[in-house]
Amino acid sequence: MSKPQQRVLTGVTTTGIPHLGNYVGAIRPAIAASQKADTESFFFLADYHGIIKCHDPALIHESTRAVAATWLACGLDPARTTFYRQSDIPEILELNWILTCITAKGLMNRAHAYKAAVQDNLDKGQEDQDHQIEMGLYSYPILMTADILMFNAHKVPVGRDQIQHVEMARDIAQRFNHRFAKLFTLPEVQIDEEVETLVGLDGRKMSKSYGNTIPLFDSEKQLQKAVNKIVTNLKEPGEPKSPDESPLFEIYKAFATPAQTAEFTQMLAEGLAWGEAKKMLAANINTELAPKRERYQALMANPGEIEAILQTGAAKARAQARLLLDQVRDAVGIRVLK
Structure with missing residues (x-):
C-alpha cells in the first residue's frame, strides 16, 4: 500500500452538542474526505480548547461524550483514522510550552480573538484594556499550533475565521525550523468552497448563538416538530411558490439528490x-439520519465503548507524537546527560 500523500488534521471543540448545521458543514464532508486513499486523517476532541471559554465542567464532560459519539455514529472509522482526545496526548502540551518560548508576543497581540476582546473593553470604557481577558484566550493560537505541528499536518480544514491561526502556525513553525532544526511541516489552510453552510429555521446561518438550530439526533417526532418551525410565508396550498421564499428549500437540498x-x-x-x-x-x-441516530444512542448508553476507542486512538497518536517531541527536545537542548 502506497504512503498517503496528505495528512489532514481536524479538531472539534467540546463545548456543545452537534446540530444539523455541524453535520452538513463539517462532519459529513470531513468523514467523506477521510475515506480517500491519498489522505491520512487525524481527528481530535479539543477539550483543552473547550475550557478557554466554557467553565462548566459538566458541559465539557457531556460534550466530549456527545461529540465523540456523533462522529463515530456518522461513520468515522477509527481503524482508518487517528481519533483521539487532546487531553490524552501530554506531548501536545509540552510542545505548546516549547513553542510558547519562541513565539513573538507581537504575533499574539494581532490575534483576532484577542483584539476583539480588547476592543470590547475599550468600547465599554474600561481603563484596563485587558480587563477579564485570560491567558487561555490570549495564547489559544499557540496551543492550536501545537495541535497542528505535533503531527506535521499538511492540511487543516477550517472556517474563514480560523485562517489566521493556521497562518500563525506557519510563522511559528518557520521560526523554530530556522532557529533550531527543520522538524516541522508548514501547514496549509484547506477551505472547501463546495462545503455547504446550512441555513437555520429563520434563514440565517444555523448557529446555537441564533437559537435557530435543528438537533442532529432528536427522535423522528421531535425532528418533525423542529422542521415545522422553519419560517415560511402565508401562501396557501395551490399557490405557486419559489425556492427563495423559505429557508426550507436550502435545507431540503442538503439532504436530497439533484433529481x-x-x-x-x-x-x-x-x-x-x-x-x-x-x-x-x-x-x-x-432517512439519512435514522441509522446514525440508532448508533449514536447505543454509544451514548455505553460510554465505556467510546472511551476504549479514544484510548486506542491516543496510543496510536502518542506513538507518533513521542518520536517528534524527542527530536524537538533534542533540538532545543533538553537532553540526557552523558
Missing part, C-alpha cells in the same frame, strides 16, 4: 403546501 431537488422545486411551483413540504423535508432528513 429530488428538481422534483421538489417543480412541486413548489405547482402549489405544494408548506405543511406537506415540511413533511417531505423531515422524511428526507430522517
Whole structure:
C-alpha cells in the first residue's frame, strides 16, 4: 500500500452538542474526505480548547461524550483514522510550552480573538484594556499550533475565521525550523468552497448563538416538530411558490439528490403546501439520519465503548507524537546527560 500523500488534521471543540448545521458543514464532508486513499486523517476532541471559554465542567464532560459519539455514529472509522482526545496526548502540551518560548508576543497581540476582546473593553470604557481577558484566550493560537505541528499536518480544514491561526502556525513553525532544526511541516489552510453552510429555521446561518438550530439526533417526532418551525410565508396550498421564499428549500437540498431537488422545486411551483413540504423535508432528513441516530444512542448508553476507542486512538497518536517531541527536545537542548 502506497504512503498517503496528505495528512489532514481536524479538531472539534467540546463545548456543545452537534446540530444539523455541524453535520452538513463539517462532519459529513470531513468523514467523506477521510475515506480517500491519498489522505491520512487525524481527528481530535479539543477539550483543552473547550475550557478557554466554557467553565462548566459538566458541559465539557457531556460534550466530549456527545461529540465523540456523533462522529463515530456518522461513520468515522477509527481503524482508518487517528481519533483521539487532546487531553490524552501530554506531548501536545509540552510542545505548546516549547513553542510558547519562541513565539513573538507581537504575533499574539494581532490575534483576532484577542483584539476583539480588547476592543470590547475599550468600547465599554474600561481603563484596563485587558480587563477579564485570560491567558487561555490570549495564547489559544499557540496551543492550536501545537495541535497542528505535533503531527506535521499538511492540511487543516477550517472556517474563514480560523485562517489566521493556521497562518500563525506557519510563522511559528518557520521560526523554530530556522532557529533550531527543520522538524516541522508548514501547514496549509484547506477551505472547501463546495462545503455547504446550512441555513437555520429563520434563514440565517444555523448557529446555537441564533437559537435557530435543528438537533442532529432528536427522535423522528421531535425532528418533525423542529422542521415545522422553519419560517415560511402565508401562501396557501395551490399557490405557486419559489425556492427563495423559505429557508426550507436550502435545507431540503442538503439532504436530497439533484433529481429530488428538481422534483421538489417543480412541486413548489405547482402549489405544494408548506405543511406537506415540511413533511417531505423531515422524511428526507430522517432517512439519512435514522441509522446514525440508532448508533449514536447505543454509544451514548455505553460510554465505556467510546472511551476504549479514544484510548486506542491516543496510543496510536502518542506513538507518533513521542518520536517528534524527542527530536524537538533534542533540538532545543533538553537532553540526557552523558
